[in-house]
Amino acid sequence: MGSRVFRITVRGSFAGLTAEQRAELLADAPRHDVLFAAFTPEGHLSYDLAARPFFTFRFQDSGDDEADVLPASQQAEAAAKAWLDSRGYGHTPLTAHAEDLSLAPPGKRQRRAARGSG
Template structure:
């Protein structure tokens, strides 16, 4: 059975031009910072005028040993996307959550017991 890994890549835009800020503002509705969806392609959210961004990724892996690789790939995808769009960034950090390690609440335990 696979494991779902959620990766959050955070950082800051670094010295965006007025044209770049305009592009980001024009697309901001599609990149709502309060949205918490995790996708294989990565969901980009940002908060302007503050220069922060977050990419959220989800990936399935076979074992816990595969989790560090997910973090590396996700950060590389986020950095590549920013570079491809010409957005300079800094202070990039990555956080992973192996969903198999997250404790289930009462409702989740009941569901797990029903399907066991």
């Protein structure tokens, strides 16, 4: 495992679903509710197909330096596409966005801890 943690979101929307595919996704929707969304190495899918056709996969990966974020993003996008394609789900072109957590600004708790006032 690398010293940097990457959080990668891959977004798109379902397109051209059959009635059976739509019913399958709706039946499985509780497992993919955004309330349970998490960044995982295998990727977590969330959507609310009853409201809109959009979906998000959340992946977590790691690398040793900033240059590793691009290959991690490409892998995440390929994994999301493979998951969709293996089930025959039509979709729009996917977009990936990655965040290197080592470059993220510290949160409120981290700033407080750094100051030494808990």
